[in-house]
Amino acid sequence: xxxxxxxxxxxxxxxxxxxxxxxxxxxxxxxxxxxxxxxxxxxxxxxxxxxxxxxxxxxxxxxxxxxxxxxxxxxxxxxxxxxxxxxxxxxxxxxxxxxxxxxxxxxxxxxxxxxxxxxxxxxxxxxxxxxxxxxxxxxxxxxxxxxxxxxxxxxxxxxxxxxxxxxxxxxxxxxxxxxxxxxxxxxxxxxxxxxxxxxxxxxxxxxxxxxxxxxxxxxxxxxxxxxxxxxxxxxxxxxxxxxxxxxxxxxxxxxxxxxxxxxxxxxxxxxxxxxxxxxxxxxxxxxxxxxxxxxxxxxxxxxxxxxxxxxxxxxxxxxxxxxxxxxxxxxxxxxxxxxxxxxxxxxxxxxxxxxxxxxxxxxxxxxxxxxxxxxxxxxxxxxxxxxxxxxxxxxxxxxxxxxxxxxxxxxxxxxxxxxxxxxxxxxxxxxxxxxxxxxxxxxxxxxxxxxxxxxxxxxxxxxxxxxxxxxxxxxxxxxxxxxxxxxxxxxxxxxxxxxxxxxxxxxxxxxxxxx
Amino acid sequence: xxxxxxxxxxxxxxxxxxxxxxxxxxxxxxxxxxxxxxxxxxxxxxxxxxxxxxxxxxxxxxxxxxxxxxxxxxxxxxxxxxxxxxxxxxxxxxxxxxxxxxxxxxxxxxxxxxxxxxxxxxxxxxxxxxxxxxxxxxxxxxxxxxxxxxxxxxxxxxxxxxxxxxxxxxxxxxxxxxxxxxxxxxxxxxxxxxxxxxxxxxxxxxxxxxxxxxxxxxxxxxxxxxxxxxxxxxxxxxxxxxxxx
Ligand code: B12
Numbered sequence: 207x208x209x210x211x212x213x214x215x216x217x218x219x220x221x222x223x224x225x226x227x228x229x230x231x232x233x234x235x236x237x238x239x240x241x242x243x244x245x246x247x248x249x250x251x252x253x254x255x256x257x258x259x260x261x262x263x264x265x266x267x268x269x270x271x272x273x274x275x276x277x278x279x280x281x282x283x284x285x286x287x288x289x290x291x292x293x294x295x296x297x298x299x300x301x302x303x304x305x306x307x308x309x310x311x312x313x314x315x316x317x318x319x320x321x322x323x324x325x326x327x328x329x330x331x332x333x334x335x336x337x338x339x340x341x342x343x344x345x346x347x348x349x350x351x352x353x354x355x356x357x358x359x360x361x362x363x364x365x366x367x368x369x370x371x372x373x374x375x376x377x378x379x380x381x382x383x384x385x386x387x388x389x390x391x392x393x394x395x396x397x398x399x400x401x402x403x404x405x406x407x408x409x410x411x412x413x414x415x416x417x418x419x420x421x422x423x424x425x426x427x428x429x430x431x432x433x434x435x436x437x438x439x440x441x442x443x444x445x446x447x448x449x450x451x452x453x454x455x456x457x458x459x460x461x462x463x464x465x466x467x468x469x470x471x472x473x474x475x476x477x478x479x480x481x482x483x484x485x486x487x488x489x490x491x492x493x494x495x496x497x498x499x500x501x502x503x504x505x506x507x508x509x510x511x512x513x514x515x516x517x518x519x520x521x522x523x524x525x526x527x528x529x530x531x532x533x534x535x536x537x538x539x540x541x542x543x544x545x546x547x548x549x550x551x552x553x554x555x556x557x558x559x560x561x562x563x564x565x566x567x568x569x570x571x572x573x574x575x576x577x578x579x580x581x582x583x584x585x586x587x588x589x590x591x592x593x594x595x596x597x598x599x600x601x602x603x604x605x606x607x608x609x610x611x612x613x614x615x616x617x618x619x620x621x622x623x624x625x626x627x628x629x630x631x632x633x634x635x636x637x638x639x640x641x642x643x644x645x646x647x648x649x650x651x652x653x654x655x656x657x658x659x660x661x662x663x664x665x666x667x668x669x670x671x672x673x674x675x676x677x678x679x680x681x682x683x684x685x686x687x688x689x690x691x692x693x694x695x696x697x698x699x700x701x702x703x704x705x706x707x708x709x710x711x712x713x714x715x716x717x718x719x720x721x
Numbered sequence: 722x723x724x725x726x727x728x729x730x731x732x733x734x735x736x737x738x739x740x741x742x743x744x745x746x747x748x749x750x751x752x753x754x755x756x757x758x759x760x761x762x763x764x765x766x767x768x769x770x771x772x773x774x775x776x777x778x779x780x781x782x783x784x785x786x787x788x789x790x791x792x793x794x795x796x797x798x799x800x801x802x803x804x805x806x807x808x809x810x811x812x813x814x815x816x817x818x819x820x821x822x823x824x825x826x827x828x829x830x831x832x833x834x835x836x837x838x839x840x841x842x843x844x845x846x847x848x849x850x851x852x853x854x855x856x857x858x859x860x861x862x863x864x865x866x867x868x869x870x871x872x873x874x875x876x877x878x879x880x881x882x883x884x885x886x887x888x889x890x891x892x893x894x895x896x897x898x899x900x901x902x903x904x905x906x907x908x909x910x911x912x913x914x915x916x917x918x919x920x921x922x923x924x925x926x927x928x929x930x931x932x933x934x935x936x937x938x939x940x941x942x943x944x945x946x947x948x949x950x951x952x953x954x955x956x957x958x959x960x961x962x963x964x965x966x
Contacts, residue, residue, distance in 0.1 A: 374775040377775040378774065389834070471834060471868070472868060506836065506840075615925065618894065620741065625774045626780075
């Protein structure tokens with residue numbers, strides 16, 4: 207459907223710029239690996255568990271590797287050599303390693319040897335992911351997918367409490383449940399282990415918590431006759447590891463933005479780009495839909511002035527996603543309803559932005575975020591703001607509808623907040639069901655004019671970023687006005703140049719799959 | 722003067738409340754809600770709405786009157802009114818009374834990643850039409866950003882010879898902000914720096930009373946802008962200077 211009559215040539219040049227921007231970064235990515243990428247390989251080979259100090263085994267092994275050489279040769283080659291030297295299978299080796307009876311090999315195996323020795327575990331890991339993917343497809347084929355899916359969050363800090371809240375929300379009509387992570391987790395250079403019951407502003411993302419919540423949602427899916435999707439957050443220092451865990455435990459959606467960690471968590475840009483790439487490859491292979499986070503720019507910068515940065519970032523995220531083999535149907539690009547409601551015609555601007563995203567990315571399951579920044583403690587007013595947002599969602603045919611909460615400015619949602627929000631969304635979906643088909647926007651009207659202006663500005667910005675390069679653009683604070691130095695931020699010490707004999711056996715096989 | 726909530730008639734005491742009960746939405750739930758409201762002190766509680774929240778929870782909206790009232794004469798609040806001053810007036814004051822450049826160091830500390838609040842106070846552009854401290858003459862405003870560990874914050878404060886420290890805290894779940902704010906005070910005391918700085922906390926859930934209780938000089942919440950903070954800090958520095966003589 208084409209309601210804005212956007213200039214296709216302008217859209218095309220945006221894509222060309224974005225592709226060129228990503229291309230340069232991909233060249234950089236291809237020459238590097240990170241500690242987190244190496245740890246994800248171990249996780250996918252089946253290494254799990256922690257030592258008595260709660261340090262994950264994958265961290266122990268990669269740290270051992272770093273003590274001897276650097277990660278540039280790839281942990282897989284050291285692991286393969288260890289299995290060969292000790293004549294053990296992986297499980298036995300890990301038991302011995304943990305008991306201090308075996309150590310990581312001092313010298314790496316050759317690439318060929320590595321691939322041969324590790325083959326059974328590579329096969330096993332990939333098979334597990336494929337099984338989970340098939341199971342998901344089976345659920346989806348059985349129950350179908352709503353055109354607009356209702357997405358709510360749980361964030362109690364205690365996974366058991368989260369389960370109760372998630373099941374209740376699903377029964378009330380939610381299609382997607384996101385478990386928000388505890389503050390600070392994105393800056394941990396390891397993934398916490400086991401079931402957790404204490405977090406701040408959210409619940410720790412651990413493999414055990416993933417499994418528990420997946421089980422609970424499968425249970426409720428059967429009861430309600432809808433497949434309830436599970437979301438978590440990858441962005442942070444462990445992006446690919448979270449993706450690996452999500453693939454193994456059948457999460458359906460991961461927040462996985464190529465820039466969010468850099469801008470909002472001050473994670474080093476080199477580290478983030480490398481991590482996001484492998485993370486997205488895993489997502490693509492596992493059929494996990496990604497959500498990007500450009501909506502967050504508007505919580506920091508002005509939503510009217512900076513709207514084009516959101517669009518520009520969507521193009522960049524799309525380009526990176528393509529490079530990681532994600533199909534359009536897995537690209538949940540983000541945007542948000544964040545304009546100050548005091549601004550005249552702000553609702554029309556919102557419609558322009560949302561409709562534009564819909565038309566430029568017709569096959570992407572767009573993630574539409576509610577008003578947050580301009581929500582105050584006036585919960586009654588917030589209800590009105592959220593209703594406007596819900597109406598915009600229906601009018602512009604958004605795919606993933608992240609519901610606004612009336613208590614947004616106060617606390618993470620109460621059970622009743624979520625119910626009232628779901629009720630509002632459902633009611634508006636019903637009352638305005640065919641609105642979109644019934645309306646056209648007038649040529650030269652506010653909505654047309656605004657959409658064109660934003661698209662034009664996005665094109666200019668992308669052109670500039672292509673010229674300066676994305677690294678420099680981030681140093682100059684193009685997105686959300688936040689400046690990040692190339693060598694600054696957290697996690698740079700975990701970045702390594704690949705040796706000429708580097709191998710990532712998992713990535714090899716995944717790439718093969720897409721060829 | 723005695724006052725009560727106002728519905729449509731003076732002293733009618735009308736209030737509305739809403740809550741969730743962890744039981745099904747049935748007749749028992751309804752009565753439980755009514756009795757609960759009664760125990761809260763509501764006179765003639767009227768449960769105007771009950772809603773099923775799944776099988777195990779139910780939601781209630783209740784109207785009623787409160788029997789109690791408040792005598793305004795009994796209320797004592799430590800009013801914390803910063804004098805309304807313009808940026809120019811503040812700049813003038815620094816020039817005439819202190820005659821040097823003041824250093825304001827700010828950050829969103831601990832694991833808190835929210836920067837919009839501290840940026841609103843410090844950055845050039847300011848917030849809602851109020852310019853930030855960076856724009857003030859005679860003020861050197863250094864914004865360290867977010868997720869700044871207390872140790873790092875103190876280190877920078879020392880390095881920059883800060884006069885005023887601005888600490889922003891947004892996430893308050895499980896009282897994470899209280900611990901972080903208190904930790905900073907203790908650290909400053911250990912470093913024997915506490916008395917040398919004007920220590921100010923701010924954030925959506927920060928009140929002046931809370932900040933004082935935690936050992937800060939002042940606290941600022943929503944609808945406070947750079948000129949409020951600057952006016953307070955400059956007057957406090959002048960007061961301290963005079964005290965020295
Ligand atoms: C924008 C936003 C974000 C953005 C932040 C972007 C950025 N660059 O800052 C993003 C998306 C990144 C974000 C992330 C998170 N957020 Co947030 N976020 C918000 C939101 C929508 C608005 C906050 C805001 O910017 N307000 C505008 C500013 C100007 O207001 P302000 O901070 O109050 O500042 C004013 C005054 O308080 C004062 N002030 C503030 N600081 C200072 C300091 C000094 C010294 C002085 C003098 C004055 C002062 O001056 C300012 C101007 O008047 C609120 C919800 C809401 N509507 O309030 C949630 C909210 C604050 N976030 C919340 C949470 C939980 C999080 C996360 C922890 C979620 C998660 N688990 O991942 C993460 C943060 C992770 C982390 N490590 O901290 C919760 C906090 C709940 C609680 N009470 O604990 C809220 C309330 C949302 C909710 N209902 O769940 N968030």
